[in-house]
Every structure is written in C-alpha cells, then in structure tokens.
Amino acid sequence: MGGTGMLNNSTMICALLMAQSVEQMVKDMHQAKAEGAQLVEIRLDYIKNFQPHQDIQIILKNKPLPVIIVYRPKWEGGQYEGDENSRLEALCLAREMGADYIDFELKVASDLTREQKMKNDNATKVIVSHNIDGMTPKDEELSNLAASIRATGADIIKVVVNIADITEIAKIFHLLSHCQVPIIAYSVGERGLISQLLCPKFGGFLAYGSIVGHSLPGMPSLYSLRHTYKLDYLNSETKVFGLVSKPVGHSKGPLLHNPTLRHENFNGVYVPMFVDNLEEFFSIYSSPDFAGFSVGFPYKEAVVEYCHEVHPLAESIGAVNTIVRRPCDGKLIGYNTDCEAAITAIEDALKGTPLSGKLFVLVGAGGAGRALAFGAKSRGSRIVIFDIDFERAKSLACAVSGEARVFEEVVNFQPEKGAILANATPLGMHPNTDQRIPVAESTLGDYELVFDAVYTPRKTKLLKDAEAAGAIIVGGVEMFLRQAIGQFNLFTGHEAPTELMREIIMANF
Incomplete structure (x- = not known):
C-alpha cells in the first residue's frame, strides 16, 4: 500500500x-x-x-x-x-x-x-x-x-x-x-x-x-x-476498515488500529460504523475502498449469512468477528479471531495448568460466547452454559457437547473447585459499570480463574469481586488485543507489530 x-x-x-x-x-x-x-x-x-x-x-x-x-x-x-x-x-x-x-x-x-x-x-x-x-x-x-x-x-x-x-x-x-x-x-x-x-x-x-x-x-x-x-x-487511495456494531461509542478499536496502520506505513483508516441493517450496509458499501470490517455486538452471528465465504473455524463456531474483502473479486470472507484470542489469554494466565478436564462455566451464548465455548471444547473442557435465551444456550451446548442451564440458576450455581468462569455478556460494560453477571459472591473464590470479555472498563465489577475472592482474573483487554492482532494480519497481509500494539493498549485502555 x-x-x-x-x-x-x-x-x-x-x-x-x-x-x-x-x-x-x-x-x-x-x-x-x-x-x-x-x-x-x-x-x-x-x-x-x-x-x-x-x-x-x-x-x-x-x-x-x-x-x-x-x-x-x-x-x-x-x-x-x-x-x-x-x-x-x-x-x-x-x-x-x-x-x-x-x-x-x-x-x-x-x-x-x-x-x-x-x-x-x-x-x-x-x-x-x-x-x-x-x-x-x-x-x-x-x-x-x-x-x-x-x-x-x-x-x-x-x-x-x-x-x-x-x-x-x-x-x-x-x-x-x-x-x-x-x-x-x-x-x-x-x-x-x-x-x-x-x-x-x-x-x-x-x-x-x-x-x-x-x-x-x-x-x-x-x-x-x-x-x-x-x-x-x-x-x-486510503483503504477503509470499520467496526460494524450497534452501538459503537464504546469501541477502543480506532485507538489501537489507526496508530498501528500508520506505524506499518499502510494507507488505511479504521472507523466506527453504527449499523442498523446488515443487508443494506453490505449492499451499499461494496466498493474496494471498504476493505475490511471488525464485527461487534450484536452482529457476530447474524453477519455470517452476508459473507460469501467463511473460514472453517468461524463456520464451526457460527460467529464471525472479522471480514476481509478479497481484492481479486470483491467477495467478503469471514473469520473468527475471538476464539484463539480468548482461550490463549486464559491459558497464559493459568501458567501451564491445562484446561483439559476443567469445568468451564460460560455466561452468554452470543457471538463471543460461541467463540469461548468452541475454544474450551478444543482444549477438552467440560462446559456449562447460561444464557437469558435458554434455546440459544441449548443450541450452543449441543454444538460443544456441553450442558445448558437457564440464566436464573446462575446465582445458585455451585461450581467445583478450580473451575473457570467466563462472562460473554455485555453486563458491566461502560456506562453500566456497576453491573455484573449474578454469580453469587460466595462462589467466586471456588473458581481458579474468572474471565470477562468486557474491556471497558479494563477491570469490571465482576473482575474486582473475583480478585477480592482470590481468583486469577483475565480482562477483556487481553482478548481484545489478541483478536486485534489477528485482524490486523488479515486486514493488511502484514505481520502485526505485537509489542507496539500491546504498548498502545496499556497506554490507552
């Protein structure tokens, strides 16, 4: 470029x-x-x-x-x-x-x-x-x-x-x-x-x-x-990359992607895009100028049908968080960089303790939840899923050989010692920082690690409570960084400058 x-x-x-x-x-x-x-x-x-x-x-x-x-x-x-x-x-x-x-x-x-x-x-x-x-x-x-x-x-x-x-x-x-x-x-x-x-x-x-x-x-x-x-x-000649989401005001993506694009001397810009209708959006913004998209809440599952091709991992998950317009024919190719980003963040925090055989308690069965569930399955975890839409929880549980529970049961759920808890809902996201998933505070200490996909704020109420209870905590910022590294590679065809991106994250998030 x-x-x-x-x-x-x-x-x-x-x-x-x-x-x-x-x-x-x-x-x-x-x-x-x-x-x-x-x-x-x-x-x-x-x-x-x-x-x-x-x-x-x-x-x-x-x-x-x-x-x-x-x-x-x-x-x-x-x-x-x-x-x-x-x-x-x-x-x-x-x-x-x-x-x-x-x-x-x-x-x-x-x-x-x-x-x-x-x-x-x-x-x-x-x-x-x-x-x-x-x-x-x-x-x-x-x-x-x-x-x-x-x-x-x-x-x-x-x-x-x-x-x-x-x-x-x-x-x-x-x-x-x-x-x-x-x-x-x-x-x-x-x-x-x-x-x-x-x-x-x-x-x-x-x-x-x-x-x-x-x-x-x-x-x-x-x-x-x-x-x-x-x-x-x-x-x-500037290529446009955008976050497709609703709302978009919370996104920190521009703070990370734009300086990284400039550092790599890539003529591109990353902008937030408040989208109401996916079909109309992709129909109108179909020129090569709009070269790629991040996909955020609530569209990670729905966007799959608007991709001309879907990478096998994203297809198995049923959720796409990254779309690249293929230069040779303009087709939209869907990927999922959330899955490995979330699971490797959890694994690194466990410092060698394998996820295999561990109970993995997942709250939220949307796009981010699906990525976490398939990542946990790939590592051999036993998965329990809670979601306000019980049918959606059952569908995901079936796909990962897990167990679905109604959302109301999460408050009384008693995990086994050493389990993993992961929040994949928007609860606790700015500006509603006083909220969290209704897991009983008395059980937080039973989890070896608590993960929250929310990254604004960096340390959510769930993470603060879990840390006070003695659990290892992993915030959504780490997942965000890792999935963004994967996106940058796909957007530009360049190897992402990972250390620079981490420095930007630490300075701005």
Missing part, C-alpha cells in the same frame, strides 16, 4: 463553537487553535444579548484563526428567531469587518451573494448552505441541489443532512467526490460520524470537530481528528 509519511489532502479541520457569550467565544477560539483546529465556525445565534457591531468586532479582532461567521435562523435549524433583515445585516457587517467566510442559507442567498461579491474587496469567501430534513435525496437530486447552490455564486457549497441510516452517507461521499467546487457535506448524529472521519478521502473542504468539554453526537473531537485518525494523511 501507499505510504503515509506525507500530507495527502487539503481538507481543513474546523471547530464548531457555540458559546453563549462573546467573551467565551474568544476563549473557545484560542482553545480550538491549541487543540489543532485550522479554522473555527462561530455561531452568532447562540450568543445571548448579541450586539452585532460590538460583538463581531471583538470576535474578529481577537481571532487566532480564520473564522466562518454563521447566524442560523430557527427555520434552518438554528437559534435565531428575530427580524430577518437584522440577521442578514449582521452577516453583511461581518463581511465588511473582514470575516474570512460568511454563511448564507440557500433560501436567501441568490441576491445577497451577488451583492456581496460586487462589494467584496476584502477576500471574504461566501458559503451557501442548505439543511436537508428527512430522507437524504438520491445522488442525482443532491447533484442538482449542489448545482443550484453553485448558481447563486457561492464560493463554497454546504449541505447538511440528518440521516436515519449509515447507508445514506454513501450519497454524501458521492457528492463530495463528484463536486467541481469546494464543498462541505456531512450528516449530524451518531450514525453520521464517518461523514466527518472520511471527509478527506472523498475530497471535502473541511471536517468538523469539537473542543474539549463541548462534545456533540456524531462529531469527533479535535483531538481524535488530529491524533487518532490523523485526517491530514488520508487520501483517495
């Missing part, structure tokens, strides 16, 4: 600022610069008791970066509800005072833009924007909209959508990559996150980020844009 050692795109990183006072706005501008922003968008409609002449002058006099001045009315999703002429006069005043960019809505733009361009002797650029409510239009309709905006005389086109499904973002990418003038296009909300993260790949004019202390749904932090994803190094 192409190297990543030089800057590859002209996309700028912009901080969206919505302070309620001009004094705070000035502070936020300086904070944005310190956090890596290249320009800032000032939302005048958020400033309380806004005084146009005075406040705009203060902002422009104290700006440490180029500014985009926006004064968004209620009818276009903003906060301003006053006189329309006063609003437009404030924007024109910002141009006269030397704002770098001013933003007009398409509805009012045509005459204003021409007027401003005739007066424009101070290099102020005009952005003409449009906010789309409801379903994202088809590619042709979006192209026509962009043409309408361009016809106003805009220097820069801006289109904002509010998607209901991640597949709609493909239309944004199409618009970005085919537009002949500078364009800003993205979606708000958690499902729209990749419209910011992949903006440079498809040629967007800028990507938005938030400053510390002012996070917004679907908007990455400036820090993550600069340090985790390093948007400066993305280009049209």
